[in-house]
Amino acid sequence: MPDRARVEEALGALRAELAAGQPEMTEWTTRDTWLAFMRFGRTRFDTAPTPDSDGLLFQFGTYAFSGRPMFTVDLTRQFDVSDDCGEHDHYVQVHCELRYGPEPDLDALGSFDSWFFHDAGADLDEWFAAMEGRLALLLGHRPAETDLYEEPV
Template structure:
């Protein structure tokens, strides 16, 4: 079974060498979102994008996230987020895109995923080549 500790390596293995192929990563990520993770009560999936200068340089961040709530002995411990993030040089068009969409705001995970693919904020970057791709997991 997938655990929070092995979620990143599990997803990376599923993606394989196609880490810069946004469409393939998205398809793999969608499947991963439906798989159970040990101890997970609710699936918390996030799609977010926008131009930010988190690194000191303005970049367009295009990010698929699965969030995990971690419990130890039935007590809340912390949250972790597993990111599939694509970075782009901001263009005038990309500067117009900023969104944060959580799966918890939809009836089910399929409704959420089907909605995401209709967004222009999602469609446009799919056709571009990222300057960097990162898959990472962090405690928040």
């Protein structure tokens, strides 16, 4: 699709959306980040017109990836990358991780994940509304750490 951004531009597009709300990462609240992720999630990229080529993943839980337990919200965009013959080669994921210090209310949420795929027939606004409901306890909070990165999977 010539009018769509290239997958290689996705991390930059997410950074731009986040900076549009608050230029300094230390000032981003969960609400700021969520609104930016929704704008980013609505942007279409040049992917194959298949139901699993462009997906959004919302997940959270308490994990000790950095050595100490932190409640982590991971907002992810996953793209299917095809080879020159049009066959699946690998996926690229663009992550925005929000980490919060341990709090009993957050730990009580347990873990959760939900996928949305463009071109699969589901309603994006309904999915966003349902996921925002899962963030209700955090919307006014500022994460202790925020990490933006891209990785092949």
